[in-house]
Amino acid sequence: xxxxxxxxxxxxxxxxxxxxxxxxxxxxxxxxxxxxxxxxxxxxxxxxxxxxxxxxxxxxxxxxxxxxxxxxxxxxxxxxxxxxxxxxxxxxxxxxxxxxxxxxxxxxxxxxxxxxxxxxxxxxxxxxxxxxxxxxxxxxxxxxxxxxxxxxxxxxxxxxxxxxxxxxxxxxxxxxxxxxxxxxxxxxxxxxxxxxxxxxxxxxxxxxxxxxxxxxxxxxxxxxxxxxxxxxxxxxxxxxxxxxxxxxxxxxxxxxxxxxxxxxxxxxxxxxxxxxxxxxxxxxxxxxxxxxxxxxxxxxxxxxxxxxxxxxxxxxxxxxxxxxxxxxxxxxxxxxxxxxxxxxxxxxxxxxxxxxxxxx
Numbered sequence: 473x474x475x476x477x478x479x480x481x482x483x484x485x486x487x488x489x490x491x492x493x494x495x496x497x498x499x500x501x502x503x504x505x506x507x508x509x510x511x512x513x514x515x516x517x518x519x520x521x522x523x524x525x526x527x528x529x530x531x532x533x534x535x536x537x538x539x540x541x542x543x544x545x546x547x548x549x550x551x552x553x554x555x556x557x558x559x560x561x562x563x564x565x566x567x568x569x570x571x572x573x574x575x576x577x578x579x580x581x582x583x584x585x586x587x588x589x590x591x592x593x594x595x596x597x598x599x600x601x602x603x604x605x606x607x608x609x610x611x612x613x614x615x616x617x618x619x620x621x622x623x624x625x626x627x628x629x630x631x632x633x634x635x636x637x638x639x640x641x642x643x644x645x646x647x648x649x650x651x652x653x654x655x656x657x658x659x660x661x662x663x664x665x666x667x668x669x670x671x672x673x674x675x676x677x678x679x680x681x682x683x684x685x686x687x688x689x690x691x692x693x694x695x696x697x698x699x700x701x702x703x704x705x706x707x708x709x710x711x712x713x714x715x716x717x718x719x720x721x722x723x724x725x726x727x728x729x730x731x732x733x734x735x736x737x738x739x740x741x742x743x744x745x746x747x748x749x750x751x752x753x754x755x756x757x758x759x760x761x762x763x764x765x766x767x768x769x770x771x772x773x774x775x776x777x778x779x780x781x782x783x784x785x786x787x788x789x790x791x792x793x794x795x796x797x798x799x800x801x802x803x804x805x806x807x808x809x810x811x812x813x814x815x816x817x818x819x820x821x822x823x824x825x826x827x828x829x830x831x832x
Contacts, residue, residue: 549640552653554622556581557668564641576667579636581655582622585614588650601645607652611637615654622656623673626769631677633668634659660696678766678773681708683743686793687777692786705787706758706779707794710739714762715772722767728774732759736776744778744794752807753794755780 557573587595620627636657640649658666685708686700694705717731736759741747760774780788792798
């Protein structure tokens with residue numbers, strides 16, 4: 473059995489207005505993350521895809537699922553149907569088993585699709601096992617809309633879950649198995665499957681990490697969670713629920729930023745233990761924004777994070793949690809000179825006019 477995902481790389485978090493991460497960094501991060509996802513797709517059968525609607529095959533979406541298909545593809549695979557949660561540890565998912573969805577798992581089945589009913593001879597007896605790209609097309613045509621239906625139209629395409637497909641593997645295919653399973657996964661940037669706990673329909677799909685999580689780095693671009701003692705791009709200092717401030721309709725990005733500037737600053741100061749730590753360690757505070765697609769399906773949470781930009785080309789490499797001693801690109805940060813006495817002024821945005829003199 474071979475799982476594959478519809479991993480959608482997510483944008484680099486948007487900066488706050490005064491502690492600025494430049495737009496070119498964001499654009500470059502997005503481009504490199506997308507390239508990395510495609511490379512990972514070819515190597516590990518994790519390919520990103522969209523929501524193209526193709527000709528639909530008969531699918532099982534009720535409690536009456538498929539019949540077990542024998543031991544070639546595995547009993548759990550052969551009998552898995554809508555609402556089942558699956559897990560495995562081997563790279564080819566040959567040890568796939570069903571578990572209670574409250575336990576950590578890697579796949580939640582939305583539906584099964586019988587390819588033997590596909591018109592023509594492409595999937596008929598004795599047909600060649602499809603390649604990665606063909607399975608990715610099948611996922612986009614059948615799994616993406618099936619997942620959206622499974623969640624009653626409340627799938628967040630920019631959230632932390634992605635559309636996935638499990639095929640029966642070459643041995644199962646050779647023995648005549650033609651049923652694939654469509655479902656939901658939590659895929660990292662590199663294609664690594666991260667654990668899911670609980671049913672997706674019962675949780676906020678916002679792409680947030682727990683406070684204290686460090687996100688790894690690859691060629692100056694954020695990757696997957698790592699231990700903070702390892703090289704990373706940024707560290708999560710807060711999770712903010714926008715519903716606490718905006719219980720009604722979606723707020724504009726400007727209104728989100730006005731609220732998050734204070735909320736993330738408070739979260740960061742609380743996490744670091746002092747309002748001076750961020751400045752002394754020469755780090756930048758930034759946050760995510762939610763867009764309309766995510767808001768309409770119920771996503772409400774964002775991350776506040778800290779990292780450091782490098783010459784407009786990406787993130788610096790940080791080692792160690794910002795709560796303690798850190799290295800930035802291999803060097804200990806040098807605190808800037810203390811602010812002069814008198815009125816406090818914000819750090820101007822790049823390209824802004826000079827600030828007036830303190831006595832002006």
